Structure formats: structure tokens, C-alpha cells
Amino acid sequence: DTAVSQTPKYLVTQMGNDKSIKCEQNLGHDTMYWYKQDSKKFLKIMFSYNNKELIINETVPNRFSPKSPDKAHLNLHINSLELGDSAVYFCASSRPPGQQWTGSGNTIYFGEGSWLTVV
Amino acid sequence: AQTVTQSQPEMSVQEAETVTLSCTYDTSESDYYLFWYKQPPSRQMILVIRQEAYKQQNATENRFSVNFQKAAKSFSLKISDSQLGDAAMYFCAYNDAGNMLTFGGGTRLMVKP
Numbered sequence: 001d002t003a004v005s006q007t008p009k010y011l012v013t014q015m016g017n018d019k020s021i022k023c024e025q026n027l028g029h030d031t032m033y034w035y036k037q038d039s040k041k042f043l044k045i046m047f048s049y050n051n052k053e054l055i056i057n058e059t060v061p062n063r064f065s066p067k068s069p070d071k072a073h074l075n076l077h078i079n080s081l082e083l084g085d086s087a088v089y090f091c092a093s094s095r096p097p098g099q100q101w102t103g104s105g106n107t108i109y110f111g112e113g114s115w116l117t118v119v
Numbered sequence: 120a121q122t123v124t125q126s127q128p129e130m131s132v133q134e135a136e137t138v139t140l141s142c143t144y145d146t147s148e149s150d151y152y153l154f155w156y157k158q159p160p161s162r163q164m165i166l167v168i169r170q171e172a173y174k175q176q177n178a179t180e181n182r183f184s185v186n187f188q189k190a191a192k193s194f195s196l197k198i199s200d201s202q203l204g205d206a207a208m209y210f211c212a213y214n215d216a217g218n219m220l221t222f223g224g225g226t227r228l229m230v231k232p
Contacts, residue, residue: 041208041225045220056219088162090164108154109166110164112163
């Protein structure tokens with residue numbers, strides 16, 4: 001069973017379109033993330049949610065809007081897609097702050113990535 | 120802000136030999152975790168090894184081990200008996216109670232048969 005799953009894995013779309021990437025985790029974690037990996041392979045956090053509440057919001061355009069209907073899901077919606085949005089987007093999950101110093105600790109588990117290409 | 124630096128953009132190793140990937144980081148925290156992730160061409164992020172900063176003993180996972188030097192803020196990864204399947208991008212990463220994983224720029228490892 002996949003611990004962190006995201007769909008779609010591949011997405012090719014035109015500039016100006018709106019698209020969503022869905023993410024689900026079955027690890028029982030309270031904290032979920034979206035990371036972006038650009039063409040130079042640099043990985044950077046975009047958002048972090050703890051139990052459905054936004055706790056980290058890095059400098060990301062307003063066109064990106066995360067939504068967490070429950071603590072097992074964190075979806076990413078992107079409006080008015082631009083060429084520069086082409087990247088691999090990773091969903092991830094972990095234990096929340098305060099529970100990270102026991103057991104497996106502060107390990108973050110990643111989904112397989114969603115390859116977004118904007119043409 | 121925490122930063123993670125991987126000074127080797129590319130490394131090459133002969134199959135069955137040993138290679139060491141370097142990583143340094145900057146933090147003012149005393150409690151934190153350090154990780155090495157492997158990313159093959161499929162782009163999946165695979166956890167290789169984890170080190171808790173409060174532990175003096177270096178972490179080991181089969182052919183993978185780390186050299187953690189807390190005072191020097193250094194966290195290198197040693198791969199012994201390198202295999203063709205080890206070829207990938209390797210990312211060093213840092214996390215503390217702030218709940219945010221900070222990555223280095225990555226090192227591409229090539230394994231020669």
C-alpha cells in the first residue's frame with residue numbers, strides 16, 4: 001500500500017488553465033506538505049498544514065491555493081498556469097511538531113511526485 | 120534561516136568501490152534531524168538514512184553510513200560497495216521542530232561498471 005499517494009503523476013496543460021493535484025496519506029500523520037522541484041532539481045517547500053490548518057506558507061504566488069478537507073488529504077489547486085509553473089510537485093507527510101522526537105522522529109515521507117508541464 | 124550546502128554537484132565512483140558525499144549546514148538550533156534522500160530518474164524521493172543531532176553515534180543502514188560532526192556542522196554520506204542501482208541524485212536535508220525540511224542542492228552520483 002502506498003503511504004503517500006498523489007494524482008495525477010503526469011499532467012500536461014496549456015498556459016492559463018486551472019489544474020489540481022490531489023494528495024492522500026494513510027500513515028496517520030497530522031502534518032502534510034507541498035514541495036516544488038524546479039528544472040535545476042532544487043527542492044523547496046511551498047506549504048505545510050497541521051491537522052487541516054496552514055502553518056507554513058512560503059513565498060508562493062496567490063495562484064497556488066492548498067486545500068485540506070481533512071488531515072489525510074492536502075490538495076493543490078493552481079489557477080492561471082504559467083510556463084514557469086512547470087516542475088515536479090511533491091506531497092509529503094510527517095508527525096506534527098511536539099511528536100517528532102519519538103519513534104521514527106521527524107522523518108518526512110514523500111509521494112511519488114506529479115510532473116506538471118505547462119505549454 | 121537554516122541552510123544546507125552540498126558542494127559536489129557531481130560525483131563518480133567505480134562499481135564496488137566506496138564514495139563519500141559531502142554536506143554542511145548552518146543552524147543555531149541544538150536539536151534537529153539530518154537526512155539523506157536518494158532520487159533516481161523516476162524522481163521518487165527515497166529516504167536513505169537519518170541522524171538525530173543529540174546522538175553522538177553515527178547512523179548506519181547496510182552499505183550506507185554517515186559521518187556526523189556536530190561542531191563542524193558536517194554530515195557526509197558514505198556508500199560502500201557501490202552498486203549500479205546507487206546511481207541517482209542524493210539530497211542532504213535538515214529538519215528541526217520548525218516542521219520544515221530544508222534541502223541542499225543535490226549531488227548527482229554516477230556509478231561506473
